[in-house]
Amino acid sequence: MSLVTTRQRPKTQTRGEDTRRRILAAALDIFAAEGYEGASTRHLAERAGVNLPAIQYYFGSKEGLYRAVIGDIVDQTEAHMAPLAPKVSAAIADQSTPPEELLELLCEMMESFVVLVTSGPQIESKRLLFARAEVERTAGLDALHESGMRHMFQPCLGLVSRLFGKPTDDPEMVFRTLALIGQLLMFCHDSTARMLKTPELDEASVRTIQRLLREHTQAIFRTNLSGVKSV
Amino acid sequence: MSLVTTRQRPKTQTRGEDTRRRILAAALDIFAAEGYEGASTRHLAERAGVNLPAIQYYFGSKEGLYRAVIGDIVDQTEAHMAPLAPKVSAAIADQSTPPEELLELLCEMMESFVVLVTSGPQIESKRLLFARAEVERTAGLDALHESGMRHMFQPCLGLVSRLFGKPTDDPEMVFRTLALIGQLLMFCHDSTARMLKTPELDEASVRTIQRLLREHTQAIFRTNLSGVKSV
């Protein structure tokens, strides 16, 4: 079990690469919809239009396929957050950064995350998988959780702590950051999508959500903070 | 399958009622920790200290047991929210209710929900089950979802809409309410608990969370609203 060599992609990928991508795409949909345990390898293979042992051939095992799906999402998350990350790090490190700029970066982080979970291919499944990562405790989800911590929570915690002038390990900073992120994580939930009756959020809704979250965030900091003034 | 008579509690419950409660308590823990599919009837029976067919005897089936667990939580939720519900309904219906009172009721709703998910027996499992209801789509979870809609979301949506003076079917009102509730739902997540390293939130933390959420909520409405002034 421990020494199963999860076969990396074959060196010379001709047709195989297409098949691999097709299996990955189908797996994302099915894992998101039915969960890790709920998705059977037969269902995965059928949806991808391949036969059962193809999964083992390309990904070693069901768990290997799952990890590959998660890895894809993690890579996309990293790429999406990449342009903002260095600016945030620099702003936190620089003690002279004005509060208004820290606040603006926090808003941009949140708006960027909204884009991440509302656009791109198979967005509905990606959103569900994000939400599952917060609740489930399965094979490779730790990687997704760790990715969310590193690319979203930690930077936000740094900004919030700088805005309040308190250390990042202050429970109040952690709670406030969690609450802020909780606002937008809500829109990943299956029940929310079901309630809105619009499985895919249209562009106008996304813009509305971004605007409201910005209003909320600015209100929270401009009210509970002395150093941050008007726009 | 459709005509399985999920046996209701026996008329004369002597020892059986204790056994029934013991199975229910064990099932809550296991369903919360492992999910519906992940929990095997053998594990459920072993944890409750009963034999396998006892589950079928008392609850008809695994699904029947699950529904019973959910039903228990729904009842507790209903009882917990009962004292606040009529006040909220009355305040929404009365067109002369001042904004400051509507805002106070909204804060109380949120604080009450925090108490619901941070106190009482088996609170850790209840919290996890709440979080699962937002993501999973299994047998009886619709009931829990519907309960959350009726006892938490709908009243909050009513208060928010009254505060903004807009209809409850305005997407902006729905989004704002979701964001507000998302703040506290975050504290039900497994990953949050894992990160805080304190599986059970102590009393001080709960009070801190309540205070922060109140600050956030008041800031959001006092900034984005003309009719609501200072304390």
Add this chain to the structure above:
DNA sequence: CAGAAACTATATCGATTGACATAGTCGATC
């Protein structure tokens, strides 16, 4: 065209699942 590597189709393995049948034991009541 020969041969090796890449890839697929069929069939089946052992393990585990939820459910249930059968045969019991326990306790209260007549």
Add this chain to the structure above:
DNA sequence: GATCGACTATGTCAATCGATATAGTTTCTG
């Protein structure tokens, strides 16, 4: 203390799971 209903212990069922063995097909290379 016999009897009936409440409850439990043992064993087994068909179905499904992930995984794999075996054999066959396709594609590229020399």
